[in-house]
Amino acid sequence: MLNRRLPYILGALACLCGGAAQAQNPIVTNQFTADPTARAFNGRVYVYPSHDIRATPGHGRAGWFVMEDYHVFSSANLTEWTDHGVIVTQNKVPWVKPDSYSMWAPDCMFRNGKYYFYFPTTPRDTTISKGFTVGVAVSDKPTGPFVPQPLPIKGVRGIDPNVFIDKDGQAYLYWSQGNIYGAKLKENMLELASEPKTLGELPTKGLKEGPYLFERNGTYYLTYPHVENKTERLEYATSTSPLGLFTVKGVIMDESPTGCWTNHHSLLEFKNQWYLFYHHNDLSPAFDKNRSVRIDSLFFKPDGSIQKVIPTLRGVGLTDAKQKIQLDRYSRLSSSGANIAFLDTANKFQGWKTVFANNQGWVQYNGVAFGKQALKTVTLRTMAAAGATVQLRADGATGPVLAQVTVPKGSQWQEIKAPLSAFKPGTHTLVVSSKTNTPVEIDWVKFE
Template structure:
C-alpha cells in the first residue's frame, strides 16, 4: 500500500494560495529542503540541500538531496544520493554540507554526529557524477571538533581550504586528494572589525553565527555567513586573502522568511549572479521545515553585494524549454500535490498523483505548433487523465491523454494523444484528473511537431 507523506498534502494546499501558481520560489515543493549549496558544472546549476522531515520539531534530517537546472526556472529532482547510512560511523544529523569538484570527482563535505564520540564531525562523500551515488571517502571523520557547516573553496593556485564552525570559525588546508589536510586546524579570529559587533548576546562578541560560504571574485575574497541568531540574517565580510584579515561589509539578506535560521550560497551562472537561501514559505513551513529559494542579483561597481529581499517569483528564466525532446516528469518549475520517488531500474518518477494535482513547466517554446503528446506512465489503479493546459492549471486545454491501469505503479506503458492550439511560448501545465485515490505515475513526456 502506498502511504503518502504529509508534505504532498501541504503542497496541494499551496495551489490554493492566491498567486502561488505563478510563483516559483521555493524551488522545491515536494519536500522540505534547507541549507542550499549550489555548484555550476557543465552548463547546469546543481544545488545540494538538506532535507527537513515532515512535521519536524527539531533539525530532524536523515539524508541529502540534489536538484539541477539549465534555465534557473525548471528544476530536476535527482533524489537522494547520500544519507546517514552512507557513513557507518554516523548516528544522526544530516546537516548543512557543501560539494566541490576536482579532477572529475565530486566531494561532499557534511556534518554528522559521530556515534563513537557523540560530537559533530565532518565526513566526506565522493562520487564520479554530480548526482552521485556518493560513498564514504574515508570510513571515518575528516576532522572533528564538535562544530558544523563545512564549506570548501579552491583558490586559483590550486590550494583548497575547508572552512566550518559554530560558534567559532575554523579552516584547514586540504591536500590535492581533498580527503586529507596539511598543518593543523586553525581558528580565524572573530573580531568585530572582521565580522561586525553583536548587540544582543554578550556570549558572542561578533555577528558571525554559522554557515560560512567563502569564494573569490575579481581578486577579492568573500565570506558570506549566517549572522546573529535568532532569527538569523545573512551578512558578509571580505579579505585580500583566503584566510583574512577579514573586514565586515554589512547585510546581504535581512531577517525575513519565517525561519529563525538562514543559510546562503552564491554562484555565477550564464552571465548572472545567484543567491540561494532558505525560508519557511511552503505550507507547514517553519524553523524546522524549511525550503530552498533563489534570487538573481548584481554586484555594485565596487564589488559590494546589495541587500537582497526574498521573493515568491524567483529569477527570470534563461531561454526556453524545447518540448520536442524527452523531459523527465520530475523536472518542473512548480509541483502541486505530487511527490517524487525512485523508479524501479533507476531514476526518479513523479508519483502519489491525485485528482487536480499538476506540474508546471515554465517557458515551453512550441514554435509553429505541436501535433501529439507522448508520456511514459504507470498505474496500479484505474488510471486517470493528463490534461495539457497552457498558461495556468485551468488555462487553454491543448489535449487530454487517457491513462488506464497498467497493473502496477512501476509497470510502465507509453500513451499518446493529439494536441491542438499549442504554438508559441507558454507555461505548460500537466494537470491530472480522474477519480479518487492515486491515479498514475509519470516518468517522462515529449511533444511531437
C-alpha cells in the same frame, strides 16, 4: 515536470526514486529542502541541500531539525530541476550515529576527476567528537553513487562545511561551531593541511554559522548567516586572502519578514549572472524547521560591494508558456481583490492557488517565453462557485488581450480551454485579472 497536485504518497516515492522538481520559489515542492550549496559542473547546476523531514515517534526529536539523508538536484536552465534521489544516508555511513537525524548543511567540490561531498553529523563514537564533525563521500559523478570515507576529517569539530579551491590550486575547508573556522586541505581533499584558524574578526555577538567563501576580481568574500537581532540574516566580509583578515562589509539579505529563524545560502555565477541560493519555510509557515530552497538573482555594485537581495516568489529563469504557469509565484499582486492560499492546508506539498475576490484582483507573472510559433489556446485550472470571467493580457494593462475566458459555475476544479484572440511572440509579462465581482480561483495557466 512533477505535477504539484500529486498525492503525498507519490511525492514521497519521488523523494526516494528521483524525478522532476518545480521551478519558481521554492524550486522543490514535493519535499522539504534547506541549506543549499549550488555548484556548476560541466555546464549544469547541481544543488546539494539538506533534507528536512517531520519527526515521528522514534525518528528524530519533535520540534527540532530532523534530517536523515541528502538528495542532489540539477538543472541546465535554473527552471526545470531534476531530483537524482538520495546520495548519502545516515545509516550507511560507517562512523555516523545511525539514529542521529543530524545530516545538516553539506557541500560538494570537484577535483582530480572526483566529486567530494562534505557533510556534518553526529558520530557514533564519542571519542571522535562529543558533538558534530565532518565527513566526506567520494564519487566519479556529481550525482553519485557516493562512497563515504570510513572516518570523518580529523581535527574538524563543527557543522556547515564549505570548500574553496583558490587559483593556485590550494584547497580550503571552512566550518562553524560558535565561531567560523578555516584551514587548508591536503591535495587528497580528505585531510587538513594546516591547523584550524579562528576567523575572529567577524561579529562577536550573535550566532554565526554557514560559511560560504568565493573569490571575485581578486577579492575573497566570506558570506555567513548571523543573528544580529532575533533571526538570521545573510552578511558578508571581504579579504585579500582566503583566511583573512576579513573586514565586515554588509548585509546580503535581511531577516525573514515572517520569522523563519534560519537562513543558509550559497552564491554561484552561472552564464554570466550571479545567483543567491537560500531557504525559507514556504511550505511550512507554522514550523520553521521544515524549510524550502529558493533562488534569486544577485548583483554587484561597481565597487565590488554586494547589492542587497530582496526575496521573491517568482525566482529566476524563464517559464515556457506551454508549461503550467503557477500564477501564485507572482511578480506583482494587486493590493486588493487578490491573495494567495494553499490548495490543501492538510497537504501543503500540493502548492498554492491564486484567489480573486472581485474585479479589482489581478496578478502579474514576469518572464513567460511564448516562442515564435503562434499559440492558439489557453487552459486554466480554475474554480468559481457562481461563475466568473477572467482576462489574460501580455505586457500589462496596455498590452494586447490574449484571451477572455468564461468560467462556468461549479464547486470543483475544472480545466477550461479557450481560444486566443491575439498572440505576441517572444518573452513577455503575463497579467491575469478577474472581470466580475464573483470569486474565482486559479491553480495554473498553460498555453498551446
